[in-house]
Amino acid sequence: MGKPGFILSPAPGQRKAMIDVAQELDRRGFPHVLCPHEYAGAATAVAPYDSLSMCTAVIQATKRMKVASGVAVTYSRPPHDMAAAAAFNHEISDGRFSLGLGVGYDGILRRFGIESEPPLPHMRRYVAAMQASAPDEVLPPVILAALRPGMMRLAGEIADGMVGGCWALSYVREALAAIPEAKRERFIVANIVQVYPCEDRSEGLAFMRRLLGAFMKMPSYPQYFIAAGFADEVERAGAALEIDDREALWASISDRMAEEMGIFGNASTMRGKVEEWQAAGVNWLTLSTIFADKDRAGTILRVADVFD
Amino acid sequence: MTKPGFLFYAVPGQRKAMIEAAQELDRRGFPYIYCNHGSARVIQEPSAEEKAKGVAQTYLGTAWTDGLSHSLAIGMATKQITIGTGIEVTYTRHPHEMIGIGNYINEVCDGRFILGIGPGHNEILRQFDFPIEKPLGHMRRYTEEMRTAAAGQPTPPIIFSVLRQKMVGLAGEIADGVIWANAVLSHLPTSLKQVPAEKRDRFIVANLAPAYVSEDRGEALAAVRIALTNYLSLTNYQRYFIEAGYEEEVERARAAMAADDQAALAAAVSERMAEDIAVFGTPAQVREKIEAFQAAGVNQMCLSTLFHSENQAKAILRVADAFD
Numbered sequence: 001m002g003k004p005g006f007i008l009s010p011a012p013g014q015r016k017a018m019i020d021v022a023q024e025l026d027r028r029g030f031p032h033v034l035c036p037h038e039y040a041g042a043a044t045a046v047a048p049y050d051s052l053s054m055c056t057a058v059i060q061a062t063k064r065m066k067v068a069s070g071v072a073v074t075y076s077r078p079p080h081d082m083a084a085a086a087a088f089n090h091e092i093s094d095g096r097f098s099l100g101l102g103v104g105y106d107g108i109l110r111r112f113g114i115e116s117e118p119p120l121p122h123m124r125r126y127v128a129a130m131q132a133s134a135p136d137e138v139l140p141p142v143i144l145a146a147l148r149p150g151m152m153r154l155a156g157e158i159a160d161g162m163v164g165g166c167w168a169l170s171y172v173r174e175a176l177a178a179i180p181e182a183k184r185e186r187f188i189v190a191n192i193v194q195v196y197p198c199e200d201r202s203e204g205l206a207f208m209r210r211l212l213g214a215f216m217k218m219p220s221y222p223q224y225f226i227a228a229g230f231a232d233e234v235e236r237a238g239a240a241l242e243i244d245d246r247e248a249l250w251a252s253i254s255d256r257m258a259e260e261m262g263i264f265g266n267a268s269t270m271r272g273k274v275e276e277w278q279a280a281g282v283n284w285l286t287l288s289t290i291f292a293d294k295d296r297a298g299t300i301l302r303v304a305d306v307f308d
Numbered sequence: 309m310t311k312p313g314f315l316f317y318a319v320p321g322q323r324k325a326m327i328e329a330a331q332e333l334d335r336r337g338f339p340y341i342y343c344n345h346g347s348a349r350v351i352q353e354p355s356a357e358e359k360a361k362g363v364a365q366t367y368l369g370t371a372w373t374d375g376l377s378h379s380l381a382i383g384m385a386t387k388q389i390t391i392g393t394g395i396e397v398t399y400t401r402h403p404h405e406m407i408g409i410g411n412y413i414n415e416v417c418d419g420r421f422i423l424g425i426g427p428g429h430n431e432i433l434r435q436f437d438f439p440i441e442k443p444l445g446h447m448r449r450y451t452e453e454m455r456t457a458a459a460g461q462p463t464p465p466i467i468f469s470v471l472r473q474k475m476v477g478l479a480g481e482i483a484d485g486v487i488w489a490n491a492v493l494s495h496l497p498t499s500l501k502q503v504p505a506e507k508r509d510r511f512i513v514a515n516l517a518p519a520y521v522s523e524d525r526g527e528a529l530a531a532v533r534i535a536l537t538n539y540l541s542l543t544n545y546q547r548y549f550i551e552a553g554y555e556e557e558v559e560r561a562r563a564a565m566a567a568d569d570q571a572a573l574a575a576a577v578s579e580r581m582a583e584d585i586a587v588f589g590t591p592a593q594v595r596e597k598i599e600a601f602q603a604a605g606v607n608q609m610c611l612s613t614l615f616h617s618e619n620q621a622k623a624i625l626r627v628a629d630a631f632d
Contacts, residue, residue: 012461015415038408046457047408056377057416060384081374081400084346088373091323092381137320 034070161188342394485512
């Protein structure tokens with residue numbers, strides 16, 4: 001089993017601690033970290049970091065591991081500016097950096113006065129503009145955030161990889177089918193999986209139900225869940241949301257859905273699940289410890305202990 | 309004389325060398341590094357109509373990187389030196405994101421960061437379809453949004469890129485300092501009168517001056533003239549230089565641009581103007597000029613070597629030798 005990577009997501013006051021975590025993961029041979037884009041908004045009026053900036057810091061603090069934005073939101077910067085920052089990270093990292101790009105979420109973008117375009121033409125135009133703006137630069141591999149087959153096919157066509165946020169295990173085949181034969185050997189297939197270490201399976205199931213229940217409220221996820229074979233769950237969740245019934249929302253998430261989208265249980269179960277994901281074709285399996293509200297850095301290292 | 313700082317550019321192919329140069333400056337006790345937002349390269353000539361309006365060049369192409377990324381990389385590689393953006397263009401980021409990243413850099417660099425922001429140059433912004441607002445209103449709104457969003461959080465000092473007195477006055481009202489690129493020495497006392505007296509003690513006054521060290525004064529003067537020519541082509545600089553008493557030079561530059569005469573454009577920069585803005589000559593002359601800027605109120609004097617033909621990292625370290 002290859003070791004998994006991790007999502008790094010520091011809260012203010014923990015920013016240096018998270019860089020220390022990256023250094024330790026690097027020393028211990030973990031292969032990669034992804035730095036997400038943290039939105040500024042109602043809950044966090046100030047963005048606690050920016051995806052590419054955090055990548056810069058992690059690159060400077062580490063020696064071997066791959067570092068990627070996971071993902072940078074296209075609407076947060078003009079394409080030429082994104083290309084420049086990406087080329088900068090690529091150069092100072094000796095090629096350890098990959099640029100993960102996503103179109104973000106309409107609801108959040110609107111908060112900032114941004115009217116988003118349809119995702120597929122927007123991403124095609126953005127990547128082309130980025131490449132055109134940097135004719136003399138060496139740009140890093142580009143990875144597109146992809147939930148549904150359309151974006152997966154676009155990633156196969158114009159990018160060097162794709163990253164899922166909460167793909168179902170059985171859904172990986174959709175991603176693999178979108179990769180052209182000529183690109184398969186070097187194509188990055190990343191997925192961010194929520195991980196919850198616990199001895200009691202029901203505790204892990206309850207966590208996943210709360211998490212996926214929250215995803216049901218996000219505009220792009222229900223459509224993806226349907227595409228991934230969870231239409232019944234989406235229908236039940238929709239009914240629960242209509243009557244604002246939180247318990248019913250959580251109950252709408254089936255055991256099968258929780259098992260397919262999360263990694264939870266004891267150390268042995270977690271290692272087995274990581275192997276399953278890798279065997280399915282995910283070559284950048286990335287664990288998220290989003291459940292750790294306070295000690296995010298410590299939680300990552302405790303999960304990492306499972307894989308030493 | 310306090311040692312000067314330096315302006316850094318993340319030139320493609322030299323980015324790691326620049327970080328190593330920063331480490332060396334840090335070891336040698338230089339106090340500041342400001343990182344530029346490397347906007348773009350000139351690849352198109354303007355239309356005749358644009359030229360008549362004083363627009364010399366159209367900008368498009370690869371940015372070298374944002375000043376924030378470069379500052380962060382240098383901050384991570386150094387221990388004592390103060391780092392800042394000199395400057396980051398406001399239009400490239402939402403204010404909540406700008407201050408969030410500023411806070412991030414400040415935290416991971418143990419409070420060594422200064423967030424320099426400015427509205428950029430219209431000639432460049434137009435190429436990227438940014439909706440441009442009037443500079444004073446834009447900077448007031450943008451800064452208020454940053455301050456409101458970050459209320460209660462540790463935040464780096466915020467300084468404004470300035471040229472003319474109104475922006476200095478606005479910075480005096482709502483910012484923690486100012487940063488010029490090419491401040492006119494003789495005009496500094498007038499400009500700095502805009503800063504409220506009660507703020508002056510702790511107010512950051514930074515200046516990025518073109519610097520060229522040489523025993524050959526003719527060579528040095530020719531080099532800084534070329535550096536200043538680039539700024540003379542920008543309308544906001546033309547207005548500043550007029551305010552500072554260089555109307556004749558601006559008129560000559562506009563005529564040279566209209567005639568597409570590069571030699572006349574370089575000649576438009578008078579020796580008096582070059583002396584009043586740039587730092588050049590022998591090491592002793594360079595040190596003396598820096599002292600003059602510091603005496604005029606610049607408390608973070610920084611040198612720019614971008615116009616040097618040699619490798620940037622080497623150029624910076626060679627100029628730094630004049631101060632050890």
